[in-house]
Amino acid sequence: MSQVPADLKYTKTHEWLRTLPDGTVEVGITDHAQHALGDLVFVEVPEAGRKLSAGDPFAVVESVKAASDVYSPLAGEVVIGNPALAAEPEAINSDAYGKGWLMRLRPAAGAPAPALLGAADYEKLIAEEGG
């Protein structure tokens, strides 16, 4: 039911990652996650320059019935939070893997590689969760 693009990496907490050509990593929440939250009404993205450890909450996504922290899959420094989401939080609902990205992160040098899921494993995970 939910889209799970094959070229991305995923986390167990429903974030996706895309490595950009300049080595930075784009992070967002998955189509499955936006479905579960419902219509988003507010998104808080991080300020540029913020240092994150793996597992730190870096954004808040809010619908009328739920609010949820989003966790950074990697350690690193925030390059930019998506400025368009303040005016258009629904971009996450309509285009979770495109216009709905939350932040771009420059991974910290020498940080241990995180345990990420491929598309097939993530699809299996959401199937187990009843999604």
Next chain:
Amino acid sequence: MAFIPHTREDVESMLAAIGVERIEQLFDEIPANLRLAGLSGVPEAANEMEIGRIMAERARLDGRPLCFIGAGAYEHHIPAAVWAIATRGEFYSAYTPYQAEASQGTLQLLYEYQTMMASLTGLEVSNASLYDGASAMGEACLMAVRANRRSHSRRILVPTTVHPHYRATARAVAGNQGLVFEELPYCAEQGCIGADALERYDGQDVTALVIQQPNFFGRLEDVDALCDWAHARNILVVAVVNPTSLALLKPPGQWGSKGADVAVGEGQPLGVPLSSGGPYFGFMAARMEHVRQMPGRIVGRTLDAAGRAGFTLTLQAREQHIRRAKATSNICTNQGLLVTAATIYLSLMGPGGLERVAAASHARTRELVDALIGVPGVRPLFRGPVFHEAAVALDRPAAPVLEKLAARGILGGFDLTEHYPELGPALLVCATETKTTADIERYASALAECLREARAA
């Protein structure tokens, strides 16, 4: 009895529908050893007539002394319409508007209240109320910690010119989350925050500064300078204000060049009886940029499925029932009934009436202070303007004098000795529009008598 409508026939047919013989069987999942044999410590039932007599007698014991105490609770005239409407069953016996379509009355009233309070405080947004002024100050300090991302110290500067009960409440409400309340001394001559008290915080990480206006002594703080001092250092400003005073005094949203960030206060003066301390309501208003950090209910206007305007609770994702351990506060209810009274009160007063109440109260307090300092042994305590409350010094201990006055049916003010022993014998006195020249003269002559007696003794 116990307001239960069931007839014997009702009970029998209900038990039959359930499939049990006696009501007692419905409690059979409770372990038998825990079952209560009988209640002692509760008297026998009183019917309406009997409890009416008991309560009338209790009320008689309390009496109705002539009251010149303010100190955070103020006796104002309450128009008859206020409580006649607020106690209508449709307001009195409804609950939180969870089903918006069946609660448009409460919701629209709250929206009107939010509009009035935002405007009165000069800020952009108001919540639907908190418990009381003191606990609202505690919540405002917690909110400032969430809102001030540039500060990590959780240090809140609280001048000792802030109501002592408010300071104590804020410590109790917010202290468990690691907030540090640092008290600022006041200038002994002026009864206001001294500039030198602030200097030592230059260059330090401070989260918020609390400013009460008028302050606990009734004195007016230099709010513009204080607010600008704080903002220049990335310190948020929490204003604690008397809503009546805002008809005449500069609203927090206009303090200094940027305005206070959050304003809270005790809503009681707006149509709520003194009633031994409650129920009152705390109000809270803030700049729009902080709205998601606000605690408590907030009502918004939206459209229904047919495109008509209607009202609903909004921004609920901040609240405990959704955010659970990460909520902005554990608060569920507001003080809806008191807000209902206040909204009716503010409508009847309008901008002109509220100004009248403020001006008349201030005029009576000036008259009172003039009368009291004409009494031998009484002098003003601080120099500078006050608003509708003032501190006076006595030449002998205040407590026995207050007792003598009480015996004459006069409550002569709040004894400052316990919280401010450095002031020596001193009273905080207040007169509102409810006091007449004759009342004030009666107080002044009684005080002269009591002081004379005390000197003679």
Next chain:
Amino acid sequence: MSTRLEKPIFEYSVPGRCAEDQWPRDPGAAATEDLPASLRRTGRPLLPEVSELETVRHFTRLSQLNFSIDTHFYPLGSCTMKYNPKACNSLAMLPQFLARHPLSPESAGQGFLACLYELQEMLKAVTGMQAVALSPMAGAQGEFAGVAMIRAYHRARGDLERNEIIVPEAAHGTNPATATMCGCVVREVPVDPEGDVDLEALKAVVGPKTAGIMLTNPSTLGVFERRIEEVARTVHAAGGLLYYDGANLNAILGKVRPGDMGFDVIHVNLHKTFSTPHGGGGPGAGPVGVSARLAPFLPVPLVGRRGEQYVWLTERDLPQSIGRLSGFMGNAGVLLRAYIYMRMLGREGMGKVSEYATLNANYLLARLQRAGFDAAYPNRRATHELIITLKRQAKELGVTTMDFAKRLLDHGMHAPTTYFPLLVPECLLIEPTETESKAALDAFVAAMAEILAEAAQEPERVTGAPHTMPVRRLDDVRAAKHLDLTWKPTASHATPTTPATPASP
């Protein structure tokens, strides 16, 4: 109930109109000349300029857009929407009570203080606790006081590591929010399929960091926690304390006491069990009761007795108190209403409350099951409330709990609590209370059966409900996205802009 919408009061405003008979006399401009110009307001606040009749009519019409206990069946689960006796209000509003200043001396308050003292005593008796403080202003503040006392107790013993509060996964959101406000960390424990706390899971969670557990009994699942004594033993053995959330006291009043179950601290929602008004969302009152070992930590002030005199007890008398939670004495007027209600119930009435509340809930459960609805816990007795799950109907008919709730409004009944507890899918938490008659319950069952039939035949009538309210379903997404939190003047409405000088209109 009216279906005629009422325009905002600001749109009635006309410059120069007023309710001057309600105002004090004009003291003249000289009265405020001592206030420095730099500290004065320069523009008038946005308050309406209306007559007394316009005000009365506007707010009366608003009241008519509400459902309330006085006008409608209101079976909101976990809220105990029982009848609020009129005498409780009128006697608490005797002029001497209303006029009494909170800082009045004790000598000018012996009547009021006597009521509070006796209320403390009665609450001790019905909860089985050793001491009671009345000042918390709502259930959530009572919870806060309870957990703060637990923390203070451990700290006073030098037991500084205990910062974990255990809550069952079905707990109300205030429980974890309260734990956070008290600087604690929340540990959730699951419940078993029959609705009792999973004891094995509890045993695995307790330890040297356990400060305490927060429970309500009957639980939020509407069933009595049968192994409460074992839960108490487990938590106590680990060094933790037990906190009782009094949300559901109406089910056990006069039958079993939290103190006897092993709880160390309890809050009571006076606006639930003891019938003080809900007021459109407050004021509540949440007195706390404690066992002897927590008594030194109670919030102040309390009412004590010295000889024949009632006196306030403050920090001087309780130096280990968690402090003061309100400016004065909490919601004093609410306390008076509860006192009057409890005196009217008396010893005999206390047990009647829980008996008939339980009778009504079990009757409703039996009738609803027969009408084709599924109990969430079919093998259990209902307590003062019951839960049905519409999971099957949602799947088969495409009609959700929310749709049922909205359609009930069209039948002139307030909806039960929906989607709480979160653990039960598509649930309705229904609490009829003891003050509702069999006829009212029968009417509710008939309405539910009718909606169920309608959902099969004409589902869009149900999914499109309500149809007879002043407004249709409201767009919550729009409300949260396009925040409109205050009325704004438009060109057609006058705005008061005249300077704030006390002028006679």
